[in-house]
Amino acid sequence: MTEHPSELRYTIEHEWVRVEGDGNATIGVTFFAQDQLGDVVYIVLPAVGSTLQAGARMGEIESVKSVSDLFVPVSGEVLETNQDVLDHPERVNEDPHGAGWMLRVRMSDPSEVDRLLTNEQYDSAIAS
Amino acid sequence: MTTHDISAQRAHQTLWDLSAPGRSGIRLPESDVPKQPMPDASLLREDLRLPEVSELDVVRHYTRLAQKNFSVDTNFYPLGSCTMKYNPKINDMVASQPGFSGIHPLQPEETVQGALELMYRLQRDLQAITGMPAGSLAPLAGAHGELAGVLMIKAYHEANGEPDRKVMLIPDSAHGTNPASASMGGFEVVTLPSDSNGSLDLAAVEAAANDRLAGLMITIPNTLGLFNPNIARICEIVHGAGGLVYGDGANMNALLGRARPYDLGFDVVHLNLHKTTSTPHGGGGPGAGPVCVGERLAPYLPSPVVEMVEDAERARYRFATPANSIGTMSAGHGNFGVLVRSYTYLRALGADGLRQASGDAVLNANYLRRKLEHVYRVAVDRTCMHEVVFTGRPQREKGVKALDISKRMIDYGVHPPTMYFPLIVEEALMVEPTETESKETLDAFIEVMIAIAREVEESPELLHEAPHVTPVGRLDEARAARQPDLRWQAP
Numbered sequence: 001m002t003e004h005p006s007e008l009r010y011t012i013e014h015e016w017v018r019v020e021g022d023g024n025a026t027i028g029v030t031f032f033a034q035d036q037l038g039d040v041v042y043i044v045l046p047a048v049g050s051t052l053q054a055g056a057r058m059g060e061i062e063s064v065k066s067v068s069d070l071f072v073p074v075s076g077e078v079l080e081t082n083q084d085v086l087d088h089p090e091r092v093n094e095d096p097h098g099a100g101w102m103l104r105v106r107m108s109d110p111s112e113v114d115r116l117l118t119n120e121q122y123d124s125a126i127a128s
Numbered sequence: 129m130t131t132h133d134i135s136a137q138r139a140h141q142t143l144w145d146l147s148a149p150g151r152s153g154i155r156l157p158e159s160d161v162p163k164q165p166m167p168d169a170s171l172l173r174e175d176l177r178l179p180e181v182s183e184l185d186v187v188r189h190y191t192r193l194a195q196k197n198f199s200v201d202t203n204f205y206p207l208g209s210c211t212m213k214y215n216p217k218i219n220d221m222v223a224s225q226p227g228f229s230g231i232h233p234l235q236p237e238e239t240v241q242g243a244l245e246l247m248y249r250l251q252r253d254l255q256a257i258t259g260m261p262a263g264s265l266a267p268l269a270g271a272h273g274e275l276a277g278v279l280m281i282k283a284y285h286e287a288n289g290e291p292d293r294k295v296m297l298i299p300d301s302a303h304g305t306n307p308a309s310a311s312m313g314g315f316e317v318v319t320l321p322s323d324s325n326g327s328l329d330l331a332a333v334e335a336a337a338n339d340r341l342a343g344l345m346i347t348i349p350n351t352l353g354l355f356n357p358n359i360a361r362i363c364e365i366v367h368g369a370g371g372l373v374y375g376d377g378a379n380m381n382a383l384l385g386r387a388r389p390y391d392l393g394f395d396v397v398h399l400n401l402h403k404t405t406s407t408p409h410g411g412g413g414p415g416a417g418p419v420c421v422g423e424r425l426a427p428y429l430p431s432p433v434v435e436m437v438e439d440a441e442r443a444r445y446r447f448a449t450p451a452n453s454i455g456t457m458s459a460g461h462g463n464f465g466v467l468v469r470s471y472t473y474l475r476a477l478g479a480d481g482l483r484q485a486s487g488d489a490v491l492n493a494n495y496l497r498r499k500l501e502h503v504y505r506v507a508v509d510r511t512c513m514h515e516v517v518f519t520g521r522p523q524r525e526k527g528v529k530a531l532d533i534s535k536r537m538i539d540y541g542v543h544p545p546t547m548y549f550p551l552i553v554e555e556a557l558m559v560e561p562t563e564t565e566s567k568e569t570l571d572a573f574i575e576v577m578i579a580i581a582r583e584v585e586e587s588p589e590l591l592h593e594a595p596h597v598t599p600v601g602r603l604d605e606a607r608a609a610r611q612p613d614l615r616w617q618a619p
Contacts (some may be wrong), residue, residue: 089610
C-alpha cells in the first residue's frame with residue numbers, strides 16, 4: 001500500500017509533478033519527504049515569472065530537523081506559487097500531494113514528465 | 129492539614145510576578161552632586177519599567193534558575209560533536225588571576241607581556257599538536273576559524289594568479305558550517321558522497337579534481353566518528369589538482385597526541401578550543417577557533433599573531449600582522465579568557481595526558497558502541513573514534529522517533545545526544561561520551577538506554593509524551609519555529 005498516488009510522477013529528490021488538464025504542471029514534495037523531514041516550518045519558493053531548468057534549485061524547505069534544497073523536476077516558467085503553503089508550512093505535512101502543493105509551472109518541454117519516476121519506481125527507490 | 133510547596137509555585141514566576149511597588153534592594157542616599165542639564169533631554173525615559181524587588185527576591189530567583197540548569201557539572205552530557213568534557217576548575221582559577229582578567233586590549237604591549245607570552249605559548253603548543261609550522265589565535269569560534277581558512281585559501285589562489293579556482297569540495301557528512309563558510313568565502317560548494325564505509329568516496333574526489341578546484345573541506349574523524357583510512361591519498365589527489373585541504377578540527381579530541389593534521393596532508397586546520405581543551409561552552413559560546421597552517425598559507429594568517437623577540441636580556445612578545453594577512457577577525461585579540469583556560473588545560477595534562485585523553489575518549493565511545501549495538505543499530509558498523517552514531521530506525525518502525533528517545537533520556541537525568549545529524553543517517557543519535565566520564569557513569573547510561581529501548585516495546589506513550597519530570601514538558605518546536613515569540617512582554 002503506497003502513500004504515493006499513481007497519477008503523480010516523482011523525482012529521486014522527493015518532488016512530485018501532476019500534469020493538470022490545462023497542460024501546466026503542479027509541483028510539491030512527497031509524503032515520504034515530509035515524513036522524513038518532520039514538521040515543516042519554513043519554505044522558500046522561486047518568484048512568479050522566473051524560468052527554471054529541470055533539476056535546478058528552486059527553493060528550500062526547513063523543518064524542525066534540517067534545511068533542504070528543493071529542485072524543480074521539469075523546465076518552464078513559474079505561473080503561481082502557493083501562498084497558503086508559504087503562510088502555513090504545516091500544509092506540507094497535512095496534505096503533501098494536495099493542499100501542500102508549491103508551484104505551478106508552464107512546461108517548456110512536456111516530454112520531460114515521461115522521464116520522471118512512476119509511483120512504483122519511486123517507492124522501490126526509497127525502500128532501498 | 130494540607131501543605132503545598134511555595135518554592136515550586138515560585139519556580140515559574142518571573143521577577144515581574146514578584147514585583148511590589150516601592151520595594152527595592154538597597155536605599156541610596158540623596159545625591160550630593162548638583163544636577164546637570166542633559167545635552168539632549170529626549171534621551172531620558174520617564175516610563176522605564178523595572179520590577180521592584182528586594183535583594184533576597186533576586187538572589188532566590190536566580191539561584192532557583194541556576195539550580196534548574198543542566199550542565200556537565202551536574203549530569204552526564206553525551207551531546208555528539210560538542211565534546212562536553214568536564215572543564216577542570218583550575219582553568220577558571222587561572223583565568224581569574226587579575227593579570228589576565230583585569231587587562232584591556234588597548235593596553236601598551238609592554239604592560240601585558242605575561243598575557244602575550246601565554247598567547248605565544250598556546251600558539252606554539254597548538255602548532256605542536258597539529259604539526260603545523262604557523263598559527264593564529266584570532267578566530268573566535270569554530271565556524272569563524274573555517275571562515276579564516278577559506279579566506280586564506282582564496283587569497284592563496286588569487287596571489288598565484290588562479291582566481292578561477294572556485295570549487296570547494298565538501299563531503300555529505302560535513303558539519304553545516306563547512307558549506308556555509310565556503311559560500312561566505314565566495315566558493316561554489318560541490319557535495320561529495322560517502323562510501324559504504326561511511327568515509328568520503330575516493331573515486332568522487334578523483335572525479336572532481338580539476339583546474340577549477342580550490343580545495344576540500346574535510347572533518348577527521350568525520351561526523352560519523354570514523355577515521356578515513358584514505359585521508360593521505362585524498363590530500364594527495366587534491367594537491368595534485370592544485371587545490372588545498374582544509375581540516376575541520378572539531379573532532380580533534382580523537383587525535384590529540386596520536387596523529388597530526390600536517391602529517392596527513394592538511395594545509396590548514398582549525399581547533400575548537402572550547403571543545404578539545406575544555407572550556408565552558410553550550411548555548412552558543414564563548415569559543416575560540418584558532419587556525420594552524422602549513423608553509424603555503426602562513427603569509428595569509430589572520431591578524432594578530434604573537435611573535436617572540438629575543439633581547440640580550442630576556443624574551444619579549446609583540447603582536448604582528450603576517451605579510452599578506454587576510455586581516456583581523458574581530459576587535460581585540462580573540463576570546464582571551466578562553467585562551468587562558470585552554471593553555472591551562474594543555475599544561476595541566478601535558479603531552480602524555482593529552483594522549484591519554486584521546487585514547488580514553490575513543491575507548492569510551494567504543495565501549496558504548498559494543499554495549500548498545502544489540503539495542504540501537506550502529507549507523508556504520510566499524511570501530512569508531514571519539515563518538516558513535518546510532519540509528520533509531522528499528523525504533524522508528526515501532527512508531528518511536530529519535531526525538532522521543534532523546535526527550536525520554538531527560539527523564540533519566542541524561543542530556544540528549546545530538547539528533548538527526550549527520551544528515552546521511554536516518555533517525556541519527558550521535559553519542560559522544562568524552563574521556564572524562566567514569567565506567568560507572570557509562571554503565572549507568574547503558575542501563576538507561578536499555579530501559580528506554582524496553583519502553584519502546586512496552587509503553588511507547590511514555591516516550592511520545594516525554595519529558596515528564598521537567599518544569600515544562602514536551603515543547604511544540606514546530607509552532608515555536610513557525611510563530612516565533614522571541615521577547616517577553618510586560619503584562
